[in-house]
Amino acid sequence: DTEVTQTPKHLVMGMTNKKSLKCEQHMGHRAMYWYKQKAKKPPELMFVYSYEKLSINESVPSRFSPECPNSSLLNLHLHALQPEDSALYLCASSQGRTVYEQYFGPGTRLTVT
């Protein structure tokens, strides 16, 4: 099973809302990633979890809060977002600290109104 799943597929939220994005993988991968992708651009790395510990935060605003409850799950908690945060949010996973290929989920299309 080489699948990374993400829920929800689409999300519309107001600037005062709190919502969460969820990502799950059952490949035994120990590194998980959040990316943000704007239209016609490559994905931009936001966070990396390695062995359930946050190892990279690419200076992401605090209105985005990641959480890794266990090695299979990754959440992204959203609060007080801005319209410019509207984007496709992609989750990915890879085997571990020695990075080879990353496997991506289908993404959550987020619209902030």
Place this chain on the structure above:
Amino acid sequence: GNSVTQMEGPVTLSEEAFLTINCTYTATGYPSLFWYVQYPGEGLQLLLKATKADDKGSNKGFEATYRKETTSFHLEKGSVQVSDSAVYFCALTLIQGAQKLVFGQGTRLTINP
């Protein structure tokens, strides 16, 4: 620093044409190289990879050879299909070091019947 440069798109071809998408890289170490494909409305899928010089990655009729002397990893396919229409991203990661994929800007490919 580490970077990836792809040929600018969009690229439009007729079905059964030969495809080349150029990719060159700059890296401080010894990178692994990847091609990812993103179909409309979807996440990224790993298309092929190469982890050392002269390696050839191949999948679904696509090929790319890791050329250290020219720091290139060009994507080729002998006969494209309408279903190959997508955005293609060249990317690199260092075998040791930060867990980051460095993406090129992406090349949008459209295949006309």
